[in-house]
Each structure stands twice: as structure tokens, then as C-alpha cells.
Amino acid sequence: MSVALELEGIRKSFDGVVALNDAVFRARPGEVHALLGENGAGKSSLMNVAAGLYAPDAGRIIIGGEAVSLSGPSDARARGIGMVHQHFKLVKPFTIAENILLANRRPSYRGGMQDIRAAIKKQAAELGFDLDPERRVEGLTVAEQQQVEIVKVLVGGVRILILDEPTAVLTDAEAERLLETISGLAASGTAIVLVTHKLHEVKKYADAVTIMRGGKTVTTLDPKQATAAELTELTVGQTAPLPARSQRGNTSTMLNVGALTYARPDGRVMLNGATFFVRAGEIYGIAGVSGNGQAELAETLIGAREPTSGEIFLDGVGNVGNAPATRRAAALAAIPADRYAYALAGGLSIADNFSVASIRSGRYGSLAMIDRAAMRRDAAAAVKEYDVQGVRNVGQKAALLSGGNAQKLVIAREFSREPAVIVAHSPSRGLDARASAAVHESLLAARERGAGVVLISEDLDEVLSLSDRIGVMNKGRIVAEFDRPADRQAIGRAMVDHA
Amino acid sequence: MATPVTVEPAPASPHRFGRITLDMRQNLPPWKQAVFLGGSLAIGLVISIVILAFAGISPGELAGELAGVANADSLRNTLVQAAPLILVGLGASLAFRIGFWNLGIEGQMMFGGIFATAVSIAEIGPPSLRLLFMGIAAALGGMFWVLVVLLLKTRFRVNEIIATLLLNYVAMYFLFHLLYGAWQDARSAFPQSTPYKPFERLNDIGFNVNAGLLVAIAGVLVAGWFIHMSRAGFYMRFISSNPGMAKVVGVPIQTVTFWIVAASGACCGLAGYVNVASQEGRLTQSFADGYVFSGVLIAFLARNDPIVVAVVGFLISVLFITGQQLQVFYQIPFTMVQMIEAIIVIAVASSEFFIRHRVRWIR
Numbered sequence: 030m031s032v033a034l035e036l037e038g039i040r041k042s043f044d045g046v047v048a049l050n051d052a053v054f055r056a057r058p059g060e061v062h063a064l065l066g067e068n069g070a071g072k073s074s075l076m077n078v079a080a081g082l083y084a085p086d087a088g089r090i091i092i093g094g095e096a097v098s099l100s101g102p103s104d105a106r107a108r109g110i111g112m113v114h115q116h117f118k119l120v121k122p123f124t125i126a127e128n129i130l131l132a133n134r135r136p137s138y139r140g141g142m143q144d145i146r147a148a149i150k151k152q153a154a155e156l157g158f159d160l161d162p163e164r165r166v167e168g169l170t171v172a173e174q175q176q177v178e179i180v181k182v183l184v185g186g187v188r189i190l191i192l193d194e195p196t197a198v199l200t201d202a203e204a205e206r207l208l209e210t211i212s213g214l215a216a217s218g219t220a221i222v223l224v225t226h227k228l229h230e231v232k233k234y235a236d237a238v239t240i241m242r243g244g245k246t247v248t249t250l251d252p253k254q255a256t257a258a259e260l261t262e263l264t265v266g267q268t269a270p271l272p273a274r275s276q277r278g279n280t281s282t283m284l285n286v287g288a289l290t291y292a293r294p295d296g297r298v299m300l301n302g303a304t305f306f307v308r309a310g311e312i313y314g315i316a317g318v319s320g321n322g323q324a325e326l327a328e329t330l331i332g333a334r335e336p337t338s339g340e341i342f343l344d345g346v347g348n349v350g351n352a353p354a355t356r357r358a359a360a361l362a363a364i365p366a367d368r369y370a371y372a373l374a375g376g377l378s379i380a381d382n383f384s385v386a387s388i389r390s391g392r393y394g395s396l397a398m399i400d401r402a403a404m405r406r407d408a409a410a411a412v413k414e415y416d417v418q419g420v421r422n423v424g425q426k427a428a429l430l431s432g433g434n435a436q437k438l439v440i441a442r443e444f445s446r447e448p449a450v451i452v453a454h455s456p457s458r459g460l461d462a463r464a465s466a467a468v469h470e471s472l473l474a475a476r477e478r479g480a481g482v483v484l485i486s487e488d489l490d491e492v493l494s495l496s497d498r499i500g501v502m503n504k505g506r507i508v509a510e511f512d513r514p515a516d517r518q519a520i521g522r523a524m525v526d527h528a
Numbered sequence: 529m530a531t532p533v534t535v536e537p538a539p540a541s542p543h544r545f546g547r548i549t550l551d552m553r554q555n556l557p558p559w560k561q562a563v564f565l566g567g568s569l570a571i572g573l574v575i576s577i578v579i580l581a582f583a584g585i586s587p588g589e590l591a592g593e594l595a596g597v598a599n600a601d602s603l604r605n606t607l608v609q610a611a612p613l614i615l616v617g618l619g620a621s622l623a624f625r626i627g628f629w630n631l632g633i634e635g636q637m638m639f640g641g642i643f644a645t646a647v648s649i650a651e652i653g654p655p656s657l658r659l660l661f662m663g664i665a666a667a668l669g670g671m672f673w674v675l676v677v678l679l680l681k682t683r684f685r686v687n688e689i690i691a692t693l694l695l696n697y698v699a700m701y702f703l704f705h706l707l708y709g710a711w712q713d714a715r716s717a718f719p720q721s722t723p724y725k726p727f728e729r730l731n732d733i734g735f736n737v738n739a740g741l742l743v744a745i746a747g748v749l750v751a752g753w754f755i756h757m758s759r760a761g762f763y764m765r766f767i768s769s770n771p772g773m774a775k776v777v778g779v780p781i782q783t784v785t786f787w788i789v790a791a792s793g794a795c796c797g798l799a800g801y802v803n804v805a806s807q808e809g810r811l812t813q814s815f816a817d818g819y820v821f822s823g824v825l826i827a828f829l830a831r832n833d834p835i836v837v838a839v840v841g842f843l844i845s846v847l848f849i850t851g852q853q854l855q856v857f858y859q860i861p862f863t864m865v866q867m868i869e870a871i872i873v874i875a876v877a878s879s880e881f882f883i884r885h886r887v888r889w890i891r
Binding site for chain 1: 758759760763765772773777778779
């Protein structure tokens with residue numbers, strides 16, 4: 030059988046961090062080819078190479094038997110490769126037709142519009158989508174926006190369609206419909222690459238599956254021939270046994286989360302009765318496939334989001350309700366995943382960002398007169414203690430710090446108040462190995478001090494190596510708990526269980 | 529992080545004159561920003577001068593009129609006019625700093641005037657403290673009228689732009705209700721209140737300076753302290769820079785918002801007080817006319833900084849007084865002055881565009 034897309038020996042690193050290391054991939058026309066792997070396994074990076082977004086450091090891209098080098102996404106598109114990203118690339122105030130015209134240029138606007146409208150109608154009819162080209166994107170549901178993305182790529186004459194976790198944003202019924210449509214599209218000769226975490230989708234819809242781990246291709250096989258357990262094992266791999274830790278004598282509970290629920294404004298339930306507790310001197314890891322409510326859990330715990338129902342009890346405080354200031358007073362520290370959303374004001378200075386959390390204590394002046402000298406002094410000391418690099422003076426904007434150093438600044442501030450409970454969400458995301466190690470050391474030091482740490486991370490290795498106990502989050506609730514040393518395979522199964 | 533974000537180039541245009549592309553600029557040194565700003569301002573002024581020339585005022589005559597501001601009488605008028613302008617500029621700046629779009633400046637001024645006049649009519653307090661009481665009442669009046677909107681916004685998510693703007697009309701008709709009814713001066717057929725007693729008026733204190741200007745300067749100092757030195761001002765920067773983060777680190781967003789919006793209303797109330805107690809000497813029906821636009825303009829040109837507000841407020845006052853003279857001597861309608869204001873705003877606003885983008889013409 031012929032090969033539509035072949036990737037050979039692809040290597041790619043970002044600032045010294047290796048994302049792809051000798052990755053291999055081969056998709057045939059007319060098949061749905063699943064690409065399976067954990068977060069950070071390199072699935073999206075590999076497909077971004079194929080779609081012309083990343084130029085590989087080494088390796089060959091072969092399209093239809095011809096080795097090519099792609100100068101960019103439009104070059105890839107011209108060669109018949111199109112990708113639908115997880116985050117849609119649509120101009121919201123524009124209509125469907127305008128968006129599709131934008132991605133598929135025509136020599137003139139007026140003629141192009143007519144041409145595009147006809148092409149949308151034809152393509153949508155073939156796929157069974159109900160899309161009116163004149164509707165504005167901002168009025169569409171997520172599923173409809175995804176349909177627009179697919180039509181956008183197909184109108185350009187794409188023969189290899191890459192879908193990056195297309196079902197992550199859909200309800201089960203919508204996902205089912207989409208996958209049926211895609212199977213139909215493959216049957217008409219298009220090669221489909223389905224990047225996913227979900228085993229049941231792979232088992233049911235894929236003709237072939239390639240499994241990636243740590244930037245490498247593990248194997249390619251026929252999913253119908255393998256059991257779910259085998260696939261899970263191949264995906265998560267084996268790790269060296271972890272050293273057992275001494276349990277601390279103190280077993281008082283620092284944080285108690287009871288039946289926490291959160292429904293998004295569009296009605297989708299993201300937290301569905303999440304319940305767990307964290308003891309003093311313990312790191313409680315929360316593992317799970319991304320999109321199962323971890324982000325919402327973290328945001329609810331740190332007070333950025335109001336839960337629909339449920340309770341958050343802090344030791345010595347009681348239910349904290351939705352007043353972040355109460356949490357602060359109770360010494361809850363927040364290390365959010367998105368530093369510039371919830372941890373730093375990029376436009377303000379390092380000194381301001383450092384001192385804002387404890388200004389209430391009166392340490393930095395009275396209500397009437399703030400003490401800038403004290404802010405600068407403490408910030409400078411903290412910058413030194415936590416080894417925040419790239420700081421010429423603490424008056425410079427926080428936005429100028431690199432990811433790792435911004436994270437160190439956040440940790441310096443949060444730990445300056447001797448927190449009793451720490452909520453850390455993907456604390457080492459986007460950091461290099463050294464910065465990650467520094468972050469992990471800080472969390473372990475807090476554990477030694479007797480703080481209760483909640484570590485929410487989509488990086489299973491991070492959770493396994495740091496946690497005393499691990500809860501697995503699936504569809505907005507904790508579905509299983511494991512004591513250290515936890516069984517990686519069992520955690521992997523609990524993460525993907527389609528209950 | 530420092531690499532410029534480039535808009536993906538469009539395919540080569542078939543047209544002969546090439547195409548124009550826009551690049552985002554990350555950072556422009558302050559002196560270059562000043563050059564763009566000054567250049568735009570100059571263009572705005574040139575356009576204004578050309579329009580005035582068409583209206584029959586030659587640039588020479590215009591220069592003469594502007595120079596005339598320096599004479600004692602005009603200078604006094606300019607300083608009297610500057611006081612309410614500075615105060616509404618402060619009111620707008622404070623609210624804009626936390627993204628509360630207070631367009632109810634006129635309504636708040638009217639309530640300031642109404643509350644002050646109520647103190648005068650009810651003869652609250654001894655004569656020696658009457659002015660002070662009127663001032664306090666005016667500040668409370670302005671506060672009251674803006675806090676109604678804050679309540680609507682926080683409780684019912686009513687958009688403050690619409691609410692403040694429309695409540696100007698409610699305030700206006702309430703003012704008319706008083707001036708055509710209970711508070712109308714019995715000795716006059718005009719819709720205005722009985723004149724204030726001499727000790728209820730803001731008088732000149734020498735050097736062509738009216739006491740109203742002292743109120744404005746006090747406002748500038750207090751607002752400067754509030755924004756740059758107080759803890760609330762420190763919190764305020766986080767609320768405007770990153771509200772999500774401010775919430776998580778425990779900034780008392782609601783309390784700070786309440787006091788800043790209240791201070792904004794108080795400044796506008798005081799502007800009303802200064803107008804009725806110095807210029808008019810009684811409550812009239814038009815003492816607040818046109819101040820929404822002027823307040824927004826001053827805050828915008830001053831980038832919401834209280835000290836700069838004082839300078840810009842004075843310059844706008846020069847424009848006002850010159851405009852009034854042109855009106856008298858050249859029969860130029862006052863709307864012309866407002867048009868010049870608008871031209872300057874558009875010029876400055878467009879400089880923002882050039883500060884943020886690089887425009888290139890590619891052939």
C-alpha cells in the first residue's frame with residue numbers, strides 16, 4: 030500500500046529541552062491513524078513538524094513519496110497537509126465564509142467569496158455538517174467551530190488531515206458524531222491523523238495506532254489486535270521503583286475538599302463532586318488526562334473561580350467560601366499553571382508583584398503610606414534566595430522574566446509567608462530541567478516543614494516522583510487513590526477508564 | 529519574548545502601487561513616543577488653525593487672542609474655569625484607572641450643586657463654616673450619584689457606561705424640577721435658585737486666583753497621594769493590570785473599587801460646587817453642560833495622572849476662554865471650541881496607533 034505521509038528520524042529541541050528524539054511516523058491514504066501518548070510525549074510537536082509549524086532540527090518529511098522541506102503552514106497546505114489545532118484559529122467577529130476565505134486566498138474578494146461559499150456548501154454537505162456560510166463564528170458552538178476548522182482545511186484540497194485532540198472539547202455525543210464523520214472521510218481516500226489520549230476512541234475508530242513516549246516513537250500496531258491494557262502499558266511505560274518515604278507522625282488534616290462541583294457557563298460540568306483531603310507534611314498528587322477538570326479544580330482551590338457547590342475546609346479556618354482574602358489569611362499559597370493569568374501582573378514591577386501578597390500585614394507601610402524601600406529590600410533578598418535570574422533591578426517589569434524565573438518569583442512570594450497549604454498546578458510546565466528541579470525542591474521543603482501540598486499535574490512522572498498519595502481525576506472527580514509507591518499502570522488505567 | 533509579532537505577509541498584490549503592512553511594535557523608547565505624541569498634537573493644532581481660518585479668524589488674530597489670555601482679566605477667567613475642569617479630569621482619571629467608565633460626570637456635578645444649594649437653602653451650620661459644609665455636601669452628592677451606578681453594576685451587572693450616561697438625564701430633569709419649582713428664585717422669572725449669600729461664595733484670594741482653584745489643587749494633591757502613595761493606590765494598579773491575579777493574591781477588589789469610584793464621584797460633585805459657588809453664585813440649569821466630554825478628554829490626554837491633569841486642565845481652560853472671546857468678537861459658535869477639542873483628541877488617539885504599530889509601504 031502507498032504511503033501518504035512519512036516522517037523519519039525527526040528531532041526537535043526547544044531551548045535545550047528535547048521534545049522529539051528520532052520520532053518516526055507513517056500514515057497511509059484512507060486510514061484513520063491514531064497517535065497516542067501522554068502529555069509531553071511529543072505528539073503535538075511531531076504533528077506540528079508535519080504541518081510546517083516547526084522546522085525539525087533533523088529528519089526527513091516525505092509526502093507522497095517525495096522528500097520535502099516545509100517553509101511554513103501554507104507550504105504544508107499547498108502540499109496537501111492540513112491541521113486542526115486544539116485551540117481554534119478563527120476570527121470570531123467574521124463569518125464562516127470570511128474565515129475560510131482568509132485561509133484560502135482567492136485573487137479577488139467578491140469572486141473569491143462566491144467561490145468559497147459554493148465550496149463550503151459542497152464540503153459541508155459531503156461531511157453532513159449543517160453550516161450556513163453567513164453565520165458569524167462568535168455565535169457558533171464549540172462543535173460547530175471545529176466543523177468550520179475542518180471545512181477550512183478541506184476546502185484547500187487537503188489529502189492528509191491532522192486533528193489534534195479533536196474530542197477534548199466535545200461532549201460524548203458530539204465526539205461520536207465527529208469520529209463517524211472522520212471515518213467516512215478516510216473511506217473516501219483521505220489520510221487522517223488523530224492525536225488523542227482516549228483509548229476507546231483508538232480501539233473503536235483507528236485503523237492503525239502509533240504510540241509515543243518521551244519524544245520517541247515506541248511502536249505502530251493495529252489497535253484491534255491489542256488490548257486496552259497493552260496499549261496503556263505501551264503508553265505510560267515502566268519507571269524505576271521509587272524510594273519509599275517515611276510517613277510523618279503528624280496526621281492532622283490540613284485541607285478537606287468535599288463534593289466540589291463546577292459547571293461552566295455553557296452548562297458543561299467540569300467538576301463533578303471532587304472529594305479528597307490532604308494531611309500535614311504530605312504531598313497529594315492529582316493525576317489525570319488534561320481536560321478532566323484539573324484546571325477548574327486548581328482555579329477553584331486558589332479562589333479564582335467560584336464553585337457551583339461543595340466545600341473547601343482549611344485547618345483552623347473552616348469553609349473558606351469564595352473569599353480569596355480568607356484563604357490568604359489562612360496561609361494558602363497558590364502556584365497556578367498560568368503564571369500570567371493568576372500569579373503575576375506582568376506590567377508591574379518585580380518588587381510590586383513580590384510584596385502585594387503580604388502588604389495587608391502592614392509590613393510594607395500603612396494604609397496611608399506604602400513603604401517602597403521595604404518592598405524593594407525584601408524583593409531583592411527573595412530574588413537572591415530563590416536564585417531568580419535576569420533581574421537587573423527589582424523595579425523592572427515582571428513580564429521581562431523568563432518562564433522559569435517568573436515561576437521562581439511566584440514561589441518566592443508564596444513561600445515568604447510560611448504557607449500551611451500549597452496548591453500547585455503544573456508547577457514545572459514550560460521550565461527547563463534545572464528550574465523544574467528547583468521548583469520540586471521547594472515543594473519538598475514545604476512538605477518537610479509540615480505544609481499540606483496539593484500537586485495537580487498532567488505530567489505523570491512529576492506526580493509519581495513527588496507525591497505521598499495520588500488521586501486520579503477523571504471526568505471531574507477523583508476516581509481512585511494510590512499510596513506511594515504507586516503502580517504506574519494502575520494509575521494509567523484509572524486515567525483513561527471510560528466510566 | 530522580544531521578537532516583534534509580525535502579521536503574516538499577504539501574497540504579492542497584483543496592484544502596481546504595492547501594499548501597506550502593519551507590524552506590531554513591542555517597545556518604543558519614551559523619547560520616540562513623545563515625538564509621535566507631539567507630532568500628532570501639532571497636526572491637530574494645524575488642522576484646527578486651518579478650520580478657524582476658514583471661519584474667518586486669521587492665524588495672526590488667533591495668536592493675538594491667545595496672547596490676550598495673559599492679561600489680568602483673562603487670566604482670572606482662565607484660572608476660574610480651570611478649577612472645575614481639573615476636578616472633572618481627576619474624577620474621570622480615578623475611575624478610568626480601574627476600568628470604571630464614568631460618563632456620568634455631569635449628573636454628579638449637578639448633584640454636587642444640588643446638595644451644596646440644599647445646605648445653603650436650609651442654612652445648615654454657622655456662616656463661618658457654611659462654605660465648608662456646602663463643599664462636603666457637594667462631594668457627598670457626587671458620590672451618591674455615582675455609587676447608585678456601582679450598585680447597579682455589582683448587583684445586577686448593569687453596564688456602567690450606559691447607566692452613568694443615562695443618569696445624567698435623570699439628574700438634569702431633577703435639577704429642572706427644582707429650578708422650575710420649589711427652589712426657583714421668587715424675584716426672577718428665570719429657572720435659577722436664589723443667589724447665595726456672600727459668605728456662601730468662593731471668592732478671589734488675590735493674584736487673580738479664585739478660592740475654587742485651591743479646591744482643585746487640593747484635589748490634585750489628594751488624588752496624587754491616593755494613586756501613588758496609599759495602599760489603595762497600590763492595589764489599584766493590580767486591579768487594572770491583572771484582575772484575575774489581584775483576586776487570587778487577596779487584593780480586596782470590591783472595597784478598593786468602591787472607594788475609588790466614590791472618590792471619582794466626589795471630585796465631580798466638587799466640580800459642580802466650584803462652578804455654582806464661584807462662577808454662577810447660584811444654582812442654574814446649565815452649570816454642568818459639556819463637562820463629560822471635557823473630563824474624559826483631560827483624563828485621556830493626561831494618561832490618568834493627577835499632576836498632568838492639572839496641566840492639561842489649565843490648557844483646556846485657555847482653549848475655553850479663548851473660545852469664548854472668539855465667540856464674542858468673531859461670532860464663532862461655541863461648538864467650534866468643542867470641535868477643536870475633538871480634533872485634538874483624535875490626533876492624540878491616533879498617535880497611540882503609530883506608537884504601537886509600524887506602518888510600512890512595500891512596493
